[in-house]
Amino acid sequence: MTSSPSTSKKNETKKKSFGPVCLVTGGAGYLGSFIIKRLLEQEYTVHSFDLTPCPIEDERIINFVGDIRNYEDAHKACQGVDTIFHTVALINLLGLYRQKVRDRVMHINVSGTAQLLKAATDNSVKHFVYTSSNNVCFDHEIVMGDESIPHATRPLDLYTETKAMAEKLVLEADDGKTGMRTIALRPGGIWGGSEGGVMIQSFVQQLANGAFKALIGDGSAEVDNTHVANLVDAEILAAEKLVSEPNIVGGQAYYITDDEPMNALEWFRPLVDELGMKWPTVRLPASLMYWVGFLVEVAHYLGGPELPFSRMGMLKITRSHSFRIDRARRELGYEPRIKREEGLKEIVPHAEKMIWELRKK
Secondary structure, X not given: OOOOHHHHHHHHHHHOOOOOEEEEEOOOOHHXXXXXXXXXXXXXXXXXXXXXXXXXXXXXXXXXXXXXXXXXXXXXXXOOOOEEEEOOOOOXXXXXXXXXXXXXXXXXXXXXXXXXXXXXXXXXXXXXXXXXXXXXXXXXXXXXXXXXXXXXXXXXXXXXXXXXXXXXXXXXXXXXXXXXXXXXXXXXXXXXXXXXXXXXXXXXXXXXXXXXXXXXXXXXXXXXXXXXHHHHHHHHHHHHHHHHOHHHHOOEEEEEOOOOOEOOOHHHHHHHHHOOOOOOOOEEOHHHHHHHHHHHHHHHHOOOXXXXXXXXXXXXXXXXXXXXXXXXXHHHOOOOOOOHHHHHHHHHHHHHHHHXXXXXX
């Protein structure tokens, strides 16, 4: 059975509802590449803006190799664009740092976002979807919070501080009269897909090195994660809603999660079991590990190497910060398609290969 001309036209209109040209910042990165793949499936032309070209080979991708901190680079990437998906960010969980470290994170996460917003406005871009983080409100324990919780007033690390600042810039740039409409999405830990992302990669590396020997905290803290496919669903829905219902979603932020809040370490148990490895039984006190994180930060401040260990890193494991997605369901039509059990099964073959390669070295 073939579609009627009117049906085909309707489907084509939906596909190009926020295009036909989209810009993805961080197009060579993990989330950015997944967004680009989805946009190509929906027949959009894509500008990929990053420090390196997008690894996806497709004639509909136009690579803009440049620095988001440079206005001219951003301006070129924004020319002819209808919708921007802004994913670029530097993750730094340090709460004690030298000025040059702070400057770099600020320049990329905040100044870079400001430059991109200016370039977008100057090029009459219509829609701007910002990938924020649930960190932006995390300076205290939060259990099933919602979007009414204010931004962190005492941010504990550079990432939380700068993502909150950048999100404010994006939402304040929403112009309900004649200008660009903006929206922010707040995922938890991003994971999934072929190689699992940074969250999975770092954990598997610990397994391979035999470093996962103990649990931290009493196991009661609950956090949220977000499968990359679920997040991309939300990115597309957000762009569509900026077109169809801009006065509802414009200038608003939404939590986007898998809707499975649970302990951060317990979340990995199915993966550990599938890999045939032993689950730790030793527990280290959260307060002790918090101060260990502080000492690691002090050592880095005094000139030591930056290690994947900090006070905020410990709090992300031992302090609850879970969020409802009711508003995203209601206003965006978001519903998480992929859950932990299904997603982790997909990752197991890659994890096995990664462990084998690491142990071979």
